[in-house]
Amino acid sequence: MKRHSCCYKQKLRKGLWSPEEDGKLLSYITKHGHGCWSSVPKLAGLERCGKSCRLRWINYLRPDLKRGAFSSEEQDLIVELHAVLGNRWSQIAARLPGRTDNEIKNLWNSCIKKKLREKGIDPITHKPLPEIYKDTNRSDNHNSTSFSSETNQDFFVKEPSDYSDYLAFEKLNTNSVSIVNSLSPVSPTQFNTDGSVSTTGFETQICVKPSIILLPPPDNTSSTISGEDHVQVTDPTWESNCGTASHLDNPGLEEIKWSDEYLNESLLSNPVYVKSETDFNANIAFPWSQNQNQACDVFPKDLQRMAFSFGETL
DNA sequence: AAAAGAGACAACCGCCACCTA
DNA sequence: TTAGGTGGCGGTTGTCTCTTT
Numbered sequence: 001m002k003r004h005s006c007c008y009k010q011k012l013r014k015g016l017w018s019p020e021e022d023g024k025l026l027s028y029i030t031k032h033g034h035g036c037w038s039s040v041p042k043l044a045g046l047e048r049c050g051k052s053c054r055l056r057w058i059n060y061l062r063p064d065l066k067r068g069a070f071s072s073e074e075q076d077l078i079v080e081l082h083a084v085l086g087n088r089w090s091q092i093a094a095r096l097p098g099r100t101d102n103e104i105k106n107l108w109n110s111c112i113k114k115k116l117r118e119k120g121i122d123p124i125t126h127k128p129l130p131e132i133y134k135d136t137n138r139s140d141n142h143n144s145t146s147f148s149s150e151t152n153q154d155f156f157v158k159e160p161s162d163y164s165d166y167l168a169f170e171k172l173n174t175n176s177v178s179i180v181n182s183l184s185p186v187s188p189t190q191f192n193t194d195g196s197v198s199t200t201g202f203e204t205q206i207c208v209k210p211s212i213i214l215l216p217p218p219d220n221t222s223s224t225i226s227g228e229d230h231v232q233v234t235d236p237t238w239e240s241n242c243g244t245a246s247h248l249d250n251p252g253l254e255e256i257k258w259s260d261e262y263l264n265e266s267l268l269s270n271p272v273y274v275k276s277e278t279d280f281n282a283n284i285a286f287p288w289s290q291n292q293n294q295a296c297d298v299f300p301k302d303l304q305r306m307a308f309s310f311g312e313t314l
Numbered sequence: 315a316a317a318a319g320a321g322a323c324a325a326c327c328g329c330c331a332c333c334t335a
Numbered sequence: 336t337t338a339g340g341t342g343g344c345g346g347t348t349g350t351c352t353c354t355t356t
Binding site: 016017052055056060102103106107 | 320321322323324325326327
């Protein structure tokens, strides 16, 4: 088992940070930036490992951290994001300025989970709990075999076989949009062009970052996308605004670069026609299409709207 | 008032992915 | 190509404080 080199070092302090240590770390990073974390402790005069310094900075000393209790809006947003992203705390934190992944994780485990259960909602699946699993009956079901596999402390069963792929849209911080579906403990979700949402499963991973990337399905034993598969974007302004397609090393993966100007000025305001010209067999190429192997219009504004709520950082 | 329990928060641990020599 | 170093992440544990008995 590999360990961080710093973990071998002896006589390093552990446990809670003293105000003096905080002062040293804050002073050093304010003056010099953190640079290589492994060298920070020595340069800052601390008997800590680099990882510990990094964590302390990120979770406590960073000047842009928001202090105080989470607002109800923040908590609602966390629940919404968790429904799509699962326990990807860092990605959830990326959408809550000033909040850390650790903070959100703690809030979730100590507070939100309980609130959801009190409302009769399974915090794992975000679906209504079966009556027998609701909090009011916890003690009655203590010996149930339906304990969550995630933690023995949970009494609540996951919805069976609900770990299908899902699709998530994201408007990234600046000018990029991503679309991705991947394994996650939520229902397979399909965002349709009419704005409705249905729950048809699909497997092929599609990412638009500023690029469209097709990835083989997670299961290598199933059919994969060949090197000839590709995505064609036929927005009238596309040809002059996209870069050349480039094949990456990964078999079956193709990437098309979108220019910043295109993303800024065109993509988010004009309809884009996205079309698959290949047969993806059982793997669904374009889940927003009514017929998932056929081309359809994708409206960037819808993408942007959905992207704001659902996301997966690539 | 003291002990026990619960909740909130901080920090550590192990793992993984990426980078570089 | 590979092994070591590093950053980052999520799960877990530790610690402190507040509440209840």
